[in-house]
Amino acid sequence: EAGVAQSPRYKIIEKRQSVAFWCNPISGHATLYWYQQILGQGPKLLIQFQNNGVVDDSQLPKDRFSAERLKGVDSTLKIQPAKLEDSAVYLCASSLALADTQYFGPGTRLTVL
Amino acid sequence: AQSVSQHNHHVILSEAASLELGCNYSYGGTVNLFWYVQYPGQHLQLLLKYFSGDPLVKGIKGFEAEFIKSKFSFNLRKPSVQWSDTAEYFCAAKLDSGYALNFGKGTSLLVTP
Numbered sequence: 001e002a003g004v005a006q007s008p009r010y011k012i013i014e015k016r017q018s019v020a021f022w023c024n025p026i027s028g029h030a031t032l033y034w035y036q037q038i039l040g041q042g043p044k045l046l047i048q049f050q051n052n053g054v055v056d057d058s059q060l061p062k063d064r065f066s067a068e069r070l071k072g073v074d075s076t077l078k079i080q081p082a083k084l085e086d087s088a089v090y091l092c093a094s095s096l097a098l099a100d101t102q103y104f105g106p107g108t109r110l111t112v113l
Numbered sequence: 114a115q116s117v118s119q120h121n122h123h124v125i126l127s128e129a130a131s132l133e134l135g136c137n138y139s140y141g142g143t144v145n146l147f148w149y150v151q152y153p154g155q156h157l158q159l160l161l162k163y164f165s166g167d168p169l170v171k172g173i174k175g176f177e178a179e180f181i182k183s184k185f186s187f188n189l190r191k192p193s194v195q196w197s198d199t200a201e202y203f204c205a206a207k208l209d210s211g212y213a214l215n216f217g218k219g220t221s222l223l224v225t226p
Contacts (some may be wrong), residue, residue, distance in 0.1 A: 003156075004156075009184070031212075033214075038128055040120060040218065040219075041156075041203070041218050041219070042117075042203050042217050042218050042219050043168040043203075043216050044216070045213050045214065045215075048212060048213070055212060056212065091156075095156075098212045099145075099209075099212060099220030101147075101159060102214060103159070104149075104156050104157035104158075106155075107156060107158055
């Protein structure tokens with residue numbers, strides 16, 4: 001069974017630029033999550049989708065971050081404009097249903113200069 | 114506020130030593146508990162989980178964890194570590210009725226030959 005796919009794996013941008021990350025969940029998984037993992041900390045949930053609807057985006061900085069899952073499968077996370085403190089690994093995870101075990105992708109390491 | 118704390122940030126052990134990593138949570142209500150592991154260069158993988166039932170949970174690669182409700186703890190153990198257990202270990206929790214997964218800051222384990 002293929003796992004959660006993410007791209008790109010690495011991205012370096014300058015502050016105030018925009019960036020987008022892509023995630024393809026495990027086939028059949030209805031729930032998709034985006035996490036931010038800052039160096040030295042555990043992952044922090046940014047947004048959670050159930051199919052193409054948002055379940056929880058309470059910790060998403062909506063002034064600069066946006067995410068969508070238009071067809072209920074792939075998802076993109078965008079940052080515009082980026083700040084230095086956005087440097088982190090952005091993890092995508094998926095689960096079969098809302099309360100099920102989450103499976104993580106390899107992450108995208110973002111460096112903002 | 115709901116939180117997860119891991120006591121040890123860095124642990125160094127010799128091969129064949131016993132391992133115990135501490136994890137405490139502060140939640141009201143029924144919780145689901147998880148340990149995830151991240152090997153160098155790899156993505157987060159589920160080691161084991163506790164939802165209900167027997168408080169002693171066995172996971173992959175010889176790991177186990179014990180849920181002690183009175184102590185709000187879910188410590189990870191392995192009787193004899195191997196060099197290949199070198200990794201970052203994350204404890205995570207969520208309300209049984211909820212979806213948001215909260216992670217601890219992680220414990221970096223280095224096993225020396």
